[in-house]
Amino acid sequence: xxxxxxxxxxxxxxxxxxxxxxxxxxxxxxxxxxxxxxxxxxxxxxxxxxxxxxxxxxxxxxxxxxxxxxxxxxxxxxxxxxxxxxxxxxxxxxxxxxxxxxxxxxxxxxxxxxxxxxxxxxxxxxxxxxxxxxxxxxxxxxxxxxxxxxxxxxxxxxxxxxxxxxxxxxxxxxxxxxxxxxxxxxxxxxxxxxxxxxxxxxxxxxxxxxxxxxxxxxxxxxxxxxxxxxxxxxxxxxxxxxxxxxxxxxxxxxxxxxxxxxxxxxxxxxxxxxxxxxxxxxxxxxxxxxxxxxxxxxxxxxxxxxxxxxxxxxxxxxxxxxxxxxxxxxxxxxxxxxxxxxxxxxxxxxxxxxxxxxxxxxxxxxxxxxxxxxxxxxxxxxxxxxxxxxxxxxxxxxxxxxxxxxxxxxxxxxxx
Numbered sequence: 123x124x125x126x127x128x129x130x131x132x133x134x135x136x137x138x139x140x141x142x143x144x145x146x147x148x149x150x151x152x153x154x155x156x157x158x159x160x161x162x163x164x165x166x167x168x169x170x171x172x173x174x175x176x177x178x179x180x181x182x183x184x185x186x187x188x189x190x191x192x193x194x195x196x197x198x199x200x201x202x203x204x205x206x207x208x209x210x211x212x213x214x215x216x217x218x219x220x221x222x223x224x225x226x227x228x229x230x231x232x233x234x235x236x237x238x239x240x241x242x243x244x245x246x247x248x249x250x251x252x253x254x255x256x257x258x259x260x261x262x263x264x265x266x267x268x269x270x271x272x273x274x275x276x277x278x279x280x281x282x283x284x285x286x287x288x289x290x291x292x293x294x295x296x297x298x299x300x301x302x303x304x305x306x307x308x309x310x311x312x313x314x315x316x317x318x319x320x321x322x323x324x325x326x327x328x329x330x331x332x333x334x335x336x337x338x339x340x341x342x343x344x345x346x347x348x349x350x351x352x353x354x355x356x357x358x359x360x361x362x363x364x365x366x367x368x369x370x371x372x373x374x375x376x377x378x379x380x381x382x383x384x385x386x387x388x389x390x391x392x393x394x395x396x397x398x399x400x401x402x403x404x405x406x407x408x409x410x411x412x413x414x415x416x417x418x419x420x421x422x423x424x425x426x427x428x429x430x431x432x433x434x435x436x437x438x439x440x441x442x443x444x445x446x447x448x449x450x451x452x453x454x455x456x457x458x459x460x461x462x463x464x465x466x467x468x469x470x471x472x473x474x475x476x477x478x479x480x481x482x483x484x485x486x487x488x489x490x491x492x493x494x495x496x497x498x499x500x501x502x503x504x505x506x507x508x509x510x511x512x513x514x515x516x517x518x519x520x521x522x523x524x525x526x527x528x529x530x531x532x533x534x535x536x537x538x
Contacts, residue, residue, distance in 0.1 A: 146293050166295065
């Protein structure tokens with residue numbers, strides 16, 4: 123009689139919201155049940171701290187009855203403090219053990235082990251959860267070949283190869299909205315404590331920016347120190363110099379800075395440099411042209427790096443040629459930036475804004491007296507998208523120039 127593995131870890135009682143994402147996972151499973159001829163794969167992606175594993179386990183437990191032949195689970199350590207992703211042979215050996223294969227019956231070669239694994243799960247209605255994957259290459263060998271199985275992958279990587287080659291269903295997590303953030307806090311702290319300090323709660327929700335991990339850490343700190351007013355926690359988060367330190371409960375998985383560092387350490391040097399430089403950019407988002415000047419690269423190289431960072435959920439292209447970062451991710455990136463290189467980058471960004479604004483002014487109002495732009499060589503002027511988006515860049519950089527006392531540049535920018 124075949125062994126029925128039940129490897130799912132416990133689901134979190136804090137799970138909040140995510141109805142659309144849960145519905146997408148269920149819809150993929152329903153489609154397979156009706157007319158699927160290949161294994162259904164769903165790839166849950168998003169930045170560290172967004173609750174990908176929470177979502178996967180919540181959904182898996184809720185649909186446990188749909189997988190009567192068992193559930194396999196493995197943490198692939200793709201983004202982990204050890205920085206040592208689990209090799210395929212280790213993952214498949216764990217699956218064979220769970221499926222009841224005696225040690226003496228495990229083939230020596232990896233290819234044979236994978237073949238045995240696929241044979242054992244064939245024709246069985248099983249769920250296979252591949253958690254915390256590094257990339258598609260790590261996941262591909264562990265995919266079953268039979269359509270009776272369902273695979274749920276979580277990763278900070280967007281798993282583009284799984285989507286392209288294996289028709290995976292991509293499910294991308296975004297930050298929780300304000301209402302969901304309040305619900306999460308209420309489940310931990312109780313409605314009465316939240317009602318006692320409404321202004322502090324509003325601040326906590328704002329500074330945690332919809333990141334479930336950040337909200338959970340704040341709630342944990344408040345529960346462990348009930349004598350401390352929520353206003354004190356809000357004050358720590360309000361100060362950018364102490365915000366990341368305030369989101370630390372001592373253990374790596376409950377330390378936002380540590381969790382984000384696992385993504386940062388996995389980046390090649392060039393991508394890591396661009397990531398940290400983007401953390402210095404003022405404003406909620408930045409255009410491709412402005413980003414290229416900030417990091418000192420041609421646009422075609424910059425867009426290539428931005429796409430790589432987007433693949434691992436560190437930046438988002440939210441509209442044409444404009445990129446943003448989650449507030450807490452941006453703050454972490456800023457803390458990793460080299461001060462001298464950052465100063466040079468911001469100088470290039472100000473020069474870019476001055477040159478592009480002056481060029482636009484000469485086109486719109488050629489009768490205006492020209493201004494002598496003696497701030498170094500001309501910036502790389504590109505297409506920032508719409509006129510409104512271009513203006514957003516200029517206003518944002520003008521405000522930055524005022525803040526750091528670059529008054530001459532600020533005057534030039536505010537002239538337009």
